[in-house]
Amino acid sequence: xxxxxxxxxxxxxxxxxxxxxxxxxxxxxxxxxxxxxxxxxxxxxxxxxxxxxxxxxxxxxxxxxxxxxxxxxxxxxxxxxxxxxxxxxxxxxxxxxxxxxxxxxxxxxxxxxxxxxxxxxxxxxxxxxxxxxxxxxxxxxxxxxxxxxxxxxxxxxxxxxxxxxxxxxxxxxxxxxxxxxxxxxxxxxxxxxxxxxxxxxxxxxxxxxxxxxxxxxxxxxxxxxxxxxxxxxxxxxxxxxxxxxxxxxxxxxxxxxxxxxxxxxxxxxxxxxxxxxxxxxxxxxxxxxxxxxxxxxxxxxxxxxxxxxxxxxxxxxxxxxxxxxxxxxxxxxxxxxxxxxxxxxxxxxxxxxxxxxxxxxxxxxxxxxxxxxxxxxxxx
Amino acid sequence: xxxxxxxxxxxxxxxxxxxxxxxxxxxxxxxxxxxxxxxxxxxxxxxxxxxxxxxxxxxxxxxxxxxxxxxxxxxxxxxxxxxxxxxxxxxxxxxxxxxxxxxxxxxxxxxxxxxxxxxxxxxxxxxxxxxxxxxxxxxxxxxxxxxxxxxxxxxxxxxxxxxxxxxxxxxxxxxxxxxxxxxxxxxxxxxxxxxxxxxxxxxxxxxxxxxxxxxxxxxxxxxxxxxxxxxxxxxxxxxxxxxxxxxxxxxxxxxxxxxxxxxxxxxxxxxxxxxxxxxxxxxxxxxxxxxxxxxxxxxxxxxxxxxxxxxxxxxxxxxxxxxxxxxxxxxxxxxxxxxxxxxxxxxxxxxxxxxxxxxxxxxxxxxxxxxxxxxxxxxxxxxxxxxxxxxxxxxxxxxxxxxxxxxxxxxxxxxxxxxxxxxxxxxxxxxxxxxxxxxxxxxxxxxxxxxxx
Numbered sequence: 001x002x003x004x005x006x007x008x009x010x011x012x013x014x015x016x017x018x019x020x021x022x023x024x025x026x027x028x029x030x031x032x033x034x035x036x037x038x039x040x041x042x043x044x045x046x047x048x049x050x051x052x053x054x055x056x057x058x059x060x061x062x063x064x065x066x067x068x069x070x071x072x073x074x075x076x077x078x079x080x081x082x083x084x085x086x087x088x089x090x091x092x093x094x095x096x097x098x099x100x101x102x103x104x105x106x107x108x109x110x111x112x113x114x115x116x117x118x119x120x121x122x123x124x125x126x127x128x129x130x131x132x133x134x135x136x137x138x139x140x141x142x143x144x145x146x147x148x149x150x151x152x153x154x155x156x157x158x159x160x161x162x163x164x165x166x167x168x169x170x171x172x173x174x175x176x177x178x179x180x181x182x183x184x185x186x187x188x189x190x191x192x193x194x195x196x197x198x199x200x201x202x203x204x205x206x207x208x209x210x211x212x213x214x215x216x217x218x219x220x221x222x223x224x225x226x227x228x229x230x231x232x233x234x235x236x237x238x239x240x241x242x243x244x245x246x247x248x249x250x251x252x253x254x255x256x257x258x259x260x261x262x263x264x265x266x267x268x269x270x271x272x273x274x275x276x277x278x279x280x281x282x283x284x285x286x287x288x289x290x291x292x293x294x295x296x297x298x299x300x301x302x303x304x305x306x307x308x309x310x311x312x313x314x315x316x317x318x319x320x321x322x323x324x325x326x327x328x329x330x331x332x333x334x335x336x337x338x339x340x341x342x343x344x345x346x347x348x349x350x351x352x353x354x355x356x357x358x359x360x361x362x363x364x365x366x367x368x369x370x371x372x373x374x375x376x377x378x379x380x
Numbered sequence: 381x382x383x384x385x386x387x388x389x390x391x392x393x394x395x396x397x398x399x400x401x402x403x404x405x406x407x408x409x410x411x412x413x414x415x416x417x418x419x420x421x422x423x424x425x426x427x428x429x430x431x432x433x434x435x436x437x438x439x440x441x442x443x444x445x446x447x448x449x450x451x452x453x454x455x456x457x458x459x460x461x462x463x464x465x466x467x468x469x470x471x472x473x474x475x476x477x478x479x480x481x482x483x484x485x486x487x488x489x490x491x492x493x494x495x496x497x498x499x500x501x502x503x504x505x506x507x508x509x510x511x512x513x514x515x516x517x518x519x520x521x522x523x524x525x526x527x528x529x530x531x532x533x534x535x536x537x538x539x540x541x542x543x544x545x546x547x548x549x550x551x552x553x554x555x556x557x558x559x560x561x562x563x564x565x566x567x568x569x570x571x572x573x574x575x576x577x578x579x580x581x582x583x584x585x586x587x588x589x590x591x592x593x594x595x596x597x598x599x600x601x602x603x604x605x606x607x608x609x610x611x612x613x614x615x616x617x618x619x620x621x622x623x624x625x626x627x628x629x630x631x632x633x634x635x636x637x638x639x640x641x642x643x644x645x646x647x648x649x650x651x652x653x654x655x656x657x658x659x660x661x662x663x664x665x666x667x668x669x670x671x672x673x674x675x676x677x678x679x680x681x682x683x684x685x686x687x688x689x690x691x692x693x694x695x696x697x698x699x700x701x702x703x704x705x706x707x708x709x710x711x712x713x714x715x716x717x718x719x720x721x722x723x724x725x726x727x728x729x730x731x732x733x734x735x736x737x738x739x740x741x742x743x744x745x746x747x748x749x750x751x752x753x754x755x756x757x758x759x760x761x762x763x764x765x766x767x768x769x770x771x772x773x774x775x776x777x778x779x780x781x782x783x784x785x786x787x788x789x790x791x792x793x794x795x796x797x798x799x800x801x802x803x804x805x806x807x808x809x810x811x812x813x814x815x816x817x818x819x820x821x822x823x824x825x826x827x828x829x830x831x832x833x
Contacts, residue, residue, distance in 0.1 A: 208568070210753075241733075241742075241744065242742070296580070297567045297568065297580065298567070298580065298582075299563075299564070299567070299797055300558065300560070300563070300797045302798075302799045303798070303799060303828075304799055305799070305801070305827035305828065316799075357729075358729055358792045358800055359800065361727070361729045361792075362727045362728070362729055362792055362793065362794035362800035363727075363794045363797075363799060363800055365727050366564060366725060366726075366727040366794050366797065367564065367797070368568065369564070369565070369568040
């Protein structure tokens with residue numbers, strides 16, 4: 001009797017040593033690796049990317065002020081160039097879609113880069129008065145595609161300069177441009193200050209529960225690769241989901257300067273690769289990330305029953321990425337040309353990206369044991 | 381034959397074992413239920429979800445919405461009845477019905493140990509757990525010292541089945557020869573204190589897999605044998621403590637450790653009761669102890685008949701997977717209710733397309749519009765979920781005015797560290813497929829073989 005009781009007592013003590021971890025609190029597992037990854041992500045990728053983007057946005061505001069005060073070929077060109085630089089810098093922050101107020105009706109990415117532009121609505125607004133422009137509420141999610149970078153692309157590259165100079169509505173055009181840029185500035189300021197304020201706590205939250213920063217950032221990454229990268233940039237314009245039937249060049253990113261669409265895609269692709277490998281924003285260092293974490297976990301080799309070959313995890317990822325590289329090489333600088341004349345290349349690009357996504361969302365997720373946007377609960 | 385007959389008619393054991401078991405069981409269940417409610421899981425699992433995944437044949441079991449809390453309340457009250465031995469039969473039947481009803485609402489939350497609680501509480505409905513040290517006995521004014529041996533033994537047998545079948549299920553090539561899925565689960569636990577450094581070692585994955593299988597297969601026998609029993613119990617404690625540290629398995633280890641106490645002598649259980657008597661006032665109030673009387677069943681033949689059937693089902697049901705072709709871990713046809721615990725690590729990715737067969741127009745479904753994250757996770761790799769969701773979607777879009785609906789799924793699943801592969805035939809209209817016990821031909825076979833049970 002005594003022995004049994006003491007055994008029970010001993011195990012009760014043992015239990016009490018273990019943190020209760022089946023709720024939303026952080027688990028004690030793997031803090032070593034995961035905080036290293038978080039530190040690398042936040043310090044070497046996210047914060048520098050936001051710094052660079054904020055600088056471009058600030059240049060954009062300067063260019064806008066100059067353009068609005070004296071619209072000319074010269075100020076327009078500067079403004080257009082600044083927009084392009086901002087769009088490129090944008091690709092490196094787009095996946096870290098946190099930081100807007102919880103009550104916001106859409107996310108930062110949605111407000112910043114929803115395309116195609118709702119030209120009908122924008123034109124309708126441009127047909128009103130300066131006072132009407134002032135009261136447009138860009139906070140509404142339905143107006144996400146009447147603002148942000150795509151709308152600015154339309155206003156600068158899809159509209160003639162004389163709309164800002166000689167046209168009767170020129171003041172309204174200018175007011176709208178200013179409103180769009182100011183909105184970009186204020187959203188970006190909110191989000192960068194969110195990141196700067198919370199960087200320390202985000203980096204220290206290395207747990208593996210559904211609400212830990214590692215989980216949130218990794219899920220954001222997955223979501224971006226699927227939605228922001230694969231769907232928006234490739235699948236939607238090419239109509240990949242309909243075998244091309246629903247293709248529409250209007251859906252290409254930066255449609256009014258579509259000659260830049262591949263450059264923007266490649267910037268985004270670089271950001272997608274960099275996060276996986278932990279390569280810093282400046283490209284100079286290679287820190288801890290998913291790849292080194294998986295190497296540490298040393299999973300079984302992968303047998304591909306189609307090619308009948310065994311691969312290490314990192315070789316398999318490299319293979320998937322080189323498939324994307326090869327396919328992207330075939331694309332034109334201007335994706336609208338591919339959509340119109342060579343849409344199969346776009347659809348094949350979708351397929352190779354999809355292969356990467358599926359591998360990420362199944363095997364990678366399984367190996368690193370991340371909860372993918374799922375609630376915590378008991379298992380058995 | 382005579383021996384068997386004699387066992388059922390003459391073999392008796394002390395009623396103290398059942399009384400102690402009753403109190404432990406009631407208390408553990410009460411605590412589990414309180415914990416479940418406190419975690420906010422009633423709301424999360426039974427109130428918030430728009431749709432629920434039901435068990436085949438039990439789609440009539442519906443969530444009671446916010447009144448699910450009253451179901452939990454009723455279940456908790458029945459636990460109190462069980463602990464006190466007050467209107468025991470009514471209490472345990474209420475417990476069995478309410479607990480099982482809750483489990484049947486949504487199979488997303490299926491866990492083997494919930495099923496175990498349902499099955500065990502069903503068995504307990506037939507046993508006289510209130511023969512001694514209960515309010516029922518107090519009211520009657522007398523209690524029994526003895527009960528037929530088979531009453532206590534039937535609990536031991538059920539527990540033995542759980543262990544042994546769990547062990548049998550581990551005799552497969554993934555578990556023994558690849559140390560999967562333990563390898564996946566353990567390698568991410570390296571920061572645990574003391575044992576963390578072992579977690580990423582291949583030998584440790586194999587050691588855990590093999591010892592787990594040996595443990596499950598042998599522990600029932602070691603517990604039955606008097607000589608090995610104390611050592612076996614120590615092993616039980618160590619094993620469950622280990623699983624508690626490593627995995628998110630809630631109350632299960634506590635339940636298993638406490639329930640295993642049934643294997644000990646009546647002397648031990650009597651001492652537990654004495655302990656209660658010392659601690660809790662009022663319980664010392666004496667009732668007449670019918671010293672030599674054995675609890676008599678009113679219709680023992682009926683009870684024994686029912687329990688024989690119950691055990692026959694328990695013994696056969698876990699083997700129903702043999703009736704299906706294909707890889708069990710992949711298709712999961714016959715996987716549940718079979719004590720197949722911790723055998724598979726699966727991750728799925730599924731996208732549904734709703735198509736108008738007339739116009740060919742289609743669109744894709746955002747799963748999070750209809751399901752909770754946990755439901756999406758479970759749905760993405762279990763065929764019966766995939767089919768049920770296809771029908772829920774089809775019916776939903778039909779009610780929205782869509783016509784000629786076809787539903788297709790693009791699904792990829794990774795099993796136990798294998799490269800993901802297509803899971804569902806993407807050309808099959810799932811909306812036209814009916815759920816039944818037949819083999820689901822639209823599951824793409826696993827391009828590998830897992831040998832063993």
